[in-house]
Amino acid sequence: MKLETKNLTKNYIVPKSGEVKVLKGIDLLINSGEKVALMGPSGAGKSTLIHILGLMDKPTSGNVLIDDIDITTYTPNKLAKMRKENIGFVFQFHYLLADFTVMENILMPVWNERKQKKEYALNMLETMGLTDRANHMPNELSGGEQQRVALARALINNPKILFADEPTGNLDRKTGEKIENLMFEMCSKLKTTLLVVTHSQELANLADRQIKIVDGKIC
Numbered sequence: 001m002k003l004e005t006k007n008l009t010k011n012y013i014v015p016k017s018g019e020v021k022v023l024k025g026i027d028l029l030i031n032s033g034e035k036v037a038l039m040g041p042s043g044a045g046k047s048t049l050i051h052i053l054g055l056m057d058k059p060t061s062g063n064v065l066i067d068d069i070d071i072t073t074y075t076p077n078k079l080a081k082m083r084k085e086n087i088g089f090v091f092q093f094h095y096l097l098a099d100f101t102v103m104e105n106i107l108m109p110v111w112n113e114r115k116q117k118k119e120y121a122l123n124m125l126e127t128m129g130l131t132d133r134a135n136h137m138p139n140e141l142s143g144g145e146q147q148r149v150a151l152a153r154a155l156i157n158n159p160k161i162l163f164a165d166e167p168t169g170n171l172d173r174k175t176g177e178k179i180e181n182l183m184f185e186m187c188s189k190l191k192t193t194l195l196v197v198t199h200s201q202e203l204a205n206l207a208d209r210q211i212k213i214v215d216g217k218i219c
């Protein structure tokens, strides 16, 4: 899936201090299947940008184009459908549901088709070295294992694009690296476009391209 933005801006209204300009005109083109690392200092607007690209937030002005279609005018229902069918997300925190098993968590985005998808989920668990964890609860796993489950859940629906917002920021370097390698491998195999926010130069080096955002602008 090709992803493009045109002169994208985002302002937040903050009580007392008024308007905060976070994104100040972002022009971006990510080609289908490309793996891109998004870097830049804390507060630069990285999360804001990928939330907008991931259709979880709206820009103040400018356009988001997915496969050349401007989705800025889409209704909430149409956006939700687009998101469900095409987009996967991995956050810094895993957000697994504590009362559900590993397998149930992975199948959550495709719950209505969970019977048909179980085989695929098991394959993914195997790739991630978690076969024997399928029936465990999230709190029985290590941080690295939890994040691998979150990655499997993000990929269960074969999204065309995966967004990852500092996915290994909470993990030690060695554990983080394993997951990063896994994420890149799986995206290559599935031909998933990847946009990953990271502070790690080693992770960024795995990407086809690195983009830096400073003070709301790409530089």
Ligand SMILES: Nc1ncnc2c1ncn2[C@@H]1O[C@H](COP(=O)(O)OP(=O)(O)O)[C@@H](O)[C@H]1O
Pocket (backbone or CB within 6 Å): 012, 013, 014, 020, 022, 040, 041, 042, 043, 044, 045, 046, 047, 048, 049
């Ligand atoms: N909901 C919000 N309301 C007001 N300001 C926000 C909101 N979300 C983020 N910001 C501000 O926008 C700026 C960019 O935040 P963010 O996109 O999270 O940066 P990054 O992910 O690069 O660290 C920060 O100054 C942050 O305080």
Ligand SMILES: [Mg+2]
Pocket (backbone or CB within 6 Å): 046, 047, 048, 165
């Ligand atoms: Mg952030």
